Amino acid sequence: MVTLQELTAFFEKLAPKELAEDYDNVGLLVEGVTDEIEGIVIALDADEKTVLEAAEKGAQLVVTHHPVMFRPVNRLTEGEGGQRTLRRLLQKGIGLYAMHTNYDSAQGGLCDVFLDAFGEFSERSSFAGTEAGIGRIGILKTPCTLADLLKKGKQAFCPNGFLRYVGNENALIDTVAVCNGGGADMIYEAYALGAQVYVSGDCKHHHARFAYENNMNLIEINHYDAEVGFCRQIAEQLQQAFGNKLKVEVSCHEESPWKCI
Numbered sequence: 626m627v628t629l630q631e632l633t634a635f636f637e638k639l640a641p642k643e644l645a646e647d648y649d650n651v652g653l654l655v656e657g658v659t660d661e662i663e664g665i666v667i668a669l670d671a672d673e674k675t676v677l678e679a680a681e682k683g684a685q686l687v688v689t690h691h692p693v694m695f696r697p698v699n700r701l702t703e704g705e706g707g708q709r710t711l712r713r714l715l716q717k718g719i720g721l722y723a724m725h726t727n728y729d730s731a732q733g734g735l736c737d738v739f740l741d742a743f744g745e746f747s748e749r750s751s752f753a754g755t756e757a758g759i760g761r762i763g764i765l766k767t768p769c770t771l772a773d774l775l776k777k778g779k780q781a782f783c784p785n786g787f788l789r790y791v792g793n794e795n796a797l798i799d800t801v802a803v804c805n806g807g808g809a810d811m812i813y814e815a816y817a818l819g820a821q822v823y824v825s826g827d828c829k830h831h832h833a834r835f836a837y838e839n840n841m842n843l844i845e846i847n848h849y850d851a852e853v854g855f856c857r858q859i860a861e862q863l864q865q866a867f868g869n870k871l872k873v874e875v876s877c878h879e880e881s882p883w884k885c886i
């Protein structure tokens with residue numbers, strides 16, 4: 626057993642709340658009925674299936690990357706998925722903790738993991754020029770082609786799926802900028818910072834056009850594939866910190882909502 630206070634202190638160290646973007650909603654979003662935590666279920670997104678799974682497994686806390694409460698919640702009915710999730714949490718007395726853009730930005734968090742998938746870097750910083758903060762830009766120790774980066778991205782995140790890109794496969798690249806998840810709008814910042822390639826997700830046509838018209842390379846790794854590693858990373862860090870004092874499991878319902886043909 627680990628107390629909720631010990632756990633929140635651990636999460637706060639892993640992903641300090643002040644690193645979250647202004648629009649975000651992170652931390653302890655729902656308090657459960659007990660502060661004595663024996664089991665945790667981890668998911669990228671929680672829905673009512675995740676909560677029922679946690680209840681069946683005797684877990685007292687669900688930890689997610691994406692916060693269930695993102696837009697204002699003004700009713701708690703059975704009519705809408707997000708509201709049902711909150712109702713199940715309250716009915717089952719289970720707590721909910723979210724680490725979102727604060728975990729993206731933290732040192733060793735998702736942005737760092739995302740950049741590391743593309744090679745070894747001699748210099749790296751967040752878009753703001755600090756060690757922690759959203760996005761990462763790095764100089765590769767050994768320049769490589771866009772084709773090499775595409776291969777690495779596919780291997781690391783979607784070996785059985787697909788990724789999309791804009792640019793020239795033979796372009797020689799030494800400056801790589803990334804922001805996992807829905808960071809496509811930061812392409813303009815990445816360009817201004819001198820990145821030759823930007824890797825992100827949820828790209829729209831105008832992001833692709835911007836890259837195309839400015840001789841910039843763009844790699845889109847879909848949002849889910851880029852971030853699902855969160856579950857395994859948090860599980861491992863919890864196991865390292867608390868060992869058998871805590872039963873930690875990644876949700877068995879973890880899957881992308883998208884299907885492709």
Ligand SMILES: [Zn+2]
Pocket residue numbers: 691805806807848852
């Ligand atoms: Zn995300």
